[in-house]
Amino acid sequence: MSADDTIFALSTGFVKSGIGVIRISGKGVKLALSLVCDYENPTPNYAKLCSVKDIKTGEIIDQGLALYFCAPKSYTGEDVAELHIHGSRAVITNILETLSNIEGLRPAERGEFTKRAVINGKMDLTSAEGVNDLINAQTDEQRKQALRQMSGELADLYEGWQNRIKRLLAHLEAYIDFPEEDIPQDLETASTGEINALLKEIKEHLADNHKGEILRQGYSVAIIGAPNAGKSSLLNKLVKRDAPIVSSLAGTTRDIIEVFLDLDGFPVILADTAGLREAKDMVEQEGIKRALKRAASANLKLAVFDGAKYPEMDAETLSLCDKNTLKIINKSDLIGNHNVITKENDVILTNSLTGKGLDAVLAFIKKRVSDELSLRENPALTQIRHREALTECAAALSRSLKAPQTDLKAEDLRLAARAIGKITGQITVDEVLDIVFKEFCIGK
Numbered sequence: 502m503s504a505d506d507t508i509f510a511l512s513t514g515f516v517k518s519g520i521g522v523i524r525i526s527g528k529g530v531k532l533a534l535s536l537v538c539d540y541e542n543p544t545p546n547y548a549k550l551c552s553v554k555d556i557k558t559g560e561i562i563d564q565g566l567a568l569y570f571c572a573p574k575s576y577t578g579e580d581v582a583e584l585h586i587h588g589s590r591a592v593i594t595n596i597l598e599t600l601s602n603i604e605g606l607r608p609a610e611r612g613e614f615t616k617r618a619v620i621n622g623k624m625d626l627t628s629a630e631g632v633n634d635l636i637n638a639q640t641d642e643q644r645k646q647a648l649r650q651m652s653g654e655l656a657d658l659y660e661g662w663q664n665r666i667k668r669l670l671a672h673l674e675a676y677i678d679f680p681e682e683d684i685p686q687d688l689e690t691a692s693t694g695e696i697n698a699l700l701k702e703i704k705e706h707l708a709d710n711h712k713g714e715i716l717r718q719g720y721s722v723a724i725i726g727a728p729n730a731g732k733s734s735l736l737n738k739l740v741k742r743d744a745p746i747v748s749s750l751a752g753t754t755r756d757i758i759e760v761f762l763d764l765d766g767f768p769v770i771l772a773d774t775a776g777l778r779e780a781k782d783m784v785e786q787e788g789i790k791r792a793l794k795r796a797a798s799a800n801l802k803l804a805v806f807d808g809a810k811y812p813e814m815d816a817e818t819l820s821l822c823d824k825n826t827l828k829i830i831n832k833s834d835l836i837g838n839h840n841v842i843t844k845e846n847d848v849i850l851t852n853s854l855t856g857k858g859l860d861a862v863l864a865f866i867k868k869r870v871s872d873e874l875s876l877r878e879n880p881a882l883t884q885i886r887h888r889e890a891l892t893e894c895a896a897a898l899s900r901s902l903k904a905p906q907t908d909l910k911a912e913d914l915r916l917a918a919r920a921i922g923k924i925t926g927q928i929t930v931d932e933v934l935d936i937v938f939k940e941f942c943i944g945k
């Protein structure tokens with residue numbers, strides 16, 4: 502597998518569709534166009550109607566448009582061609598097969614087009630991640646975040662910090678070259694001030710409650726409570742379909758049942774869980790273990806209590822309630838004459854048979870999610886690897902403040918700049934590239 506190979510792949514989905522796009526990138530693009538489409542000396546950025554043929558038999562497979570982009574003015578920075586053909590399995594399979602018969606051409610790996618774009622300096626690594634997030638965006642807020650990242654907002658922020666560190670380093674290095682000279686006091690003070698300013702900005706960026714990562718992965722809401730409280734009924738009513746089974750038997754739900762919701766553009770993963778109790782049955786015990794685990798990792802818990810038992814409230818469920826919990830008393834039709842104190846947003850009464858009270862539950866979730874995840878001026882970090890590298894950068898900056906000698910201070914600043922380089926891809930460790938691009942689809 503070499504970076505010199507010419508790669509090709511279907512860039513659109515492998516489903517029956519009006520048009521399918523096959524992309525080719527590398528030195529062999531012109532050869533491929535001449536062999537497969539009889540298209541010699543292709544004109545850059547121009548679409549030409551061609552017959553696409555099997556290079557072995559000469560049989561015409563399909564007719565379509567061939568586009569040519571001349572290096573370096575292409576997505577990958579190499580010569581690129583796109584064949585816009587009919588999106589049938591037969592056409593696509595035949596064309597991919599005939600391309601693989603051309604010497605020097607091979608099928609692309611996951612994300613290999615974008616990886617080449619990064620290697621050829623067309624985009625940085627965070628923008629490449631933005632491309633992948635944009636492809637995977639299910640909601641509008643995810644799309645906006647991905648687009649900002651793809652357009653380079655995160656790269657600009659990080660490169661800005663890196664340039665400031667490099668500037669400090671340059672000043673220090675000037676003095677290291679003249680070891681007999683002490684660093685003048687004003688340079689020392691200025692560099693301490695700038696390092697503290699950088700540290701403040703980086704720490705603020707890190708202390709974002711994982712907003713960008715949650716928006717990317719989905720906001721997790723767990724429905725918990727005693728058996729038969731009506732958790733599954735509540736979920737079904739909230740998502741307006743029959744997802745989990747509902748029954749009057751206590752202990753119906755065992756596994757975690759997840760349903761994806763797009764709430765005003767925010768991605769929410771709503772999870773129904775097994776009812777909490779002392780279970781004897783092994784399967785139920787496992788289900789409860791999973792329920793507790795999900796409750797612990799969820800961004801928000803909906804604690805459902807059985808209104809038929811009110812004012813008694815399940816003790817185990819109560820013990821799991823914290824500031825990230827909305828208490829719901831379900832079966833409000835069976836509460837009777839008890840006067841429930843609902844105070845503002847503290848408790849919501851619902852009836853999962855009629856749907857009464859569920860608008861208030863949805864409104865509560867929407868407000869929480871949008872308060873927690875709304876994008877601000879600065880782009881949010883979206884990947885754990887950004888967090889790790891920035892933490893490393895901040896640690897190096899803190900060390901540099903305490904370093905007893907100029908050369909040690911400079912070394913720490915060098916490490917701080919390097920940590921940021923890992924995020925943007927200036928320091929391309931193969932391992933990092935592999936981690937980033939294995940998440941991509943083939944053809945991108």
Ligand SMILES: Nc1nc2c(ncn2[C@@H]2O[C@H](COP(=O)(O)OP(=O)(O)OP(=O)(O)O)[C@@H](O)[C@H]2O)c(=O)[nH]1
Binds near residue numbers: 728747774
């Ligand atoms: N009267 C009344 N019955 C309800 C209400 N919500 C659910 N039920 C009934 O309560 C029973 C239990 O409902 P489920 O939704 O299966 O309860 P669950 O909490 O998921 O139970 P487990 O899966 O066993 O933990 C079913 O017979 C529902 O029809 C409600 O608001 N009012």
Ligand SMILES: [Mg+2]
Binds near residue numbers: 733734753774776
């Ligand atoms: Mg259930």
